[in-house]
Every structure is written in structure tokens, then in C-alpha cells.
Amino acid sequence: MLGIIASIILGGVMCVAGGSKIAMGNRWPVEAQALGAPKAIAPIVPWIEIALGALLIVQINSEVVGALSLALLVTFTLLIVRQLQKGHRPVCACFGSWSSKPLSGKHVVRNAGFIALALITIFA
Secondary structure (H helix, E strand, C coil): CHHHHHHHHHHHHHHHHHHHHHHCCCHHHHHHHHHCCCCCCHHHHHHHHHHHHHHHHCCCCHHHHHHHHHHHHHHHHHHHHHHHHCCCCCECCCCHHHCCCECCHHHHHHHHHHHHHHHHHHHC
């Protein structure tokens, strides 16, 4: 039961994150590149988030989708940590225009919570 709850919560978070990035229009790829995301990948990230989120919500192959979500979240977190280590504090557009604050350690902690949800989804 805990795995199902974690999966649904994580799925909702991913759908909101993807949808809010799409709502940013052309600003999202620019903000993503400032975070260190490759230019070619940035435009498809929101769609991947929405697809993974939807699959988590409806419980289709939760362990596999959870693992893919975990990989995506770890990648995002590593990009954030890399920018922080360089002393760069670009705007976090992780949730589109809802997250307009510069990167900080709080973003890493928040992502650690999402990573925990992914791990619960996979192993619970």
C-alpha cells in the first residue's frame, strides 16, 4: 500500500512539473540550459515527466516506471548540485514559473524527498 501511495504522489508531482514547464513556452528550454541540460533534450523533458507521472498514477509497471523516474530525479539533482558547486545560482524552473527562486540547497533537499518517493515506489 505504501508503494502505491508513493507512486501516486510522485506521479502527481511529475505531471505538475511537466505541465508547468510546458506552460512556460519557449522560456523552459532556455532555463533548462542554464541548469546544464543539453539543448536537444530540454524540450522533451516535460513530456517525459508527464508520461512517467501518468504511468505512476495509474499504476502501470510501477517498479520500472519508478526506476526511470528515479534516474530522471537523480539527473536533475546532479545538475543542481553541479551548478551550486560552480557557484551558479540560475533560477530553478523545476516547476515552471512556480519555482522562480535561484537554486539553493533547498532544491537538493526537496529532490531527495522525491528520490525517496521513487525508491518507495520501486521497493515497497
